[in-house]
Amino acid sequence: MKKSGLxxxxxxxxxxxxxxxxxxxxxxxxxxKAYLQIEQVQRAEQHGILDGHLAGYLLDESVxxxxxxxxxxxxxxxxxxxxxxxxxxxxxxxxxxxxxxELNLDLLNGDDLFCLGYxxxxxxxxxxxxxxxxxxxxxxxxxxxxxxxxxxxxxxxQIYVNNSDKCSAWTVCDKVRNDASLNQDLxxxxxxxxxxxxxxxxxxxx
Numbered sequence: 001m002k003k004s005g006l007x008x009x010x011x012x013x014x015x016x017x018x019x020x021x022x023x024x025x026x027x028x029x030x031x032x033k034a035y036l037q038i039e040q041v042q043r044a045e046q047h048g049i050l051d052g053h054l055a056g057y058l059l060d061e062s063v064x065x066x067x068x069x070x071x072x073x074x075x076x077x078x079x080x081x082x083x084x085x086x087x088x089x090x091x092x093x094x095x096x097x098x099x100x101x102e103l104n105l106d107l108l109n110g111d112d113l114f115c116l117g118y119x120x121x122x123x124x125x126x127x128x129x130x131x132x133x134x135x136x137x138x139x140x141x142x143x144x145x146x147x148x149x150x151x152x153x154x155x156x157x158q159i160y161v162n163n164s165d166k167c168s169a170w171t172v173c174d175k176v177r178n179d180a181s182l183n184q185d186l187x188x189x190x191x192x193x194x195x196x197x198x199x200x201x202x203x204x205x206x
Contacts, residue, residue, distance in 0.1 A: 025157040025169060026125040027076045029197045031190035035070035044074035050084035050119070055091040058115045066147045066186045068115055076122035085119040092116065105134065110141030114148055121155050128158040146182040150194065157198065170201035 035041045040057045044050075050058075054075075058068050075084055093099050096107050105113065117134030124130075135152045142148045153176045157169035176182070177195060 023161060024125050025154045025161060025173070025198060026121050026128065029154060029194045030073065030077050031193040032070040032074035033193060034187040034190035035067060038067060038070065041067070041070050041074050044071045048075055049082070050075060050087045055088055058088065059091060059095060059112065061111065064185065065111055065114065065142070065145055066190070068111065069118065069147050069151060069186070070190070072115065072118045072122055075119070082123045085116060085123050088116055088119050105137060110138050110148070113141065114138035114151070118151050121158065125158050126162065128155050128162065131155055132159070144181065144183045146176070146184050147186045149176045149179070149182055150186065154194070166201040167205040170198055170205060173198045
């Protein structure tokens with residue numbers, strides 16, 4: 001094979017890889033931009049790594065769930081190897097009096113389960129199935145939260161997209177959008193950002 005042909009194939013592989021990475025309901029729905037007035041969201045956007053300051057914010061029971069989601073969403077968009085979920089487990093272990101390897105998820109409150117699940121899929125959306133049962137537990141404890149339900153749906157959508165089923169990815173998110181029983185605890189601009197991305201999958205439902 002000529003050198004130019006090899007370079008072309010490598011270039012196509014890199015280009016295709018970027019397309020696949022970009023096509024992600026979890027990392028491309030950058031709704032944190034609706035919350036950039038919050039210092040912790042700015043910090044997450046700038047650094048992309050969960051530190052003690054941000055972990056403390058996520059564990060603060062006085063902070064609303066949508067603001068916690070915005071911090072994690074800002075972390076999710078960074079193209080770097082991340083171990084934020086493992087870091088958060090260490091802080092959870094300290095809070096709940098265990099080690100991160102022996103952390104009992106049954107003891108976690110709904111917000112802590114949500115943050116752990118969302119951080120897990122944000123770290124590695126190619127393995128979204130690992131996060132789904134954690135987020136499902138969070139949803140059971142906070143069933144009426146729009147924020148919790150839409151992140152759960154985005155994680156489901158990620159699994160569908162990973163399996164080339166974009167119609168189902170749109171359907172699960174649209175179901176949350178139309179659920180009038182949910183508490184609208186997410187900024188309307190954030191919702192617009194999410195569906196500005198997700199609605200492109202609707203064309204696959206023809």
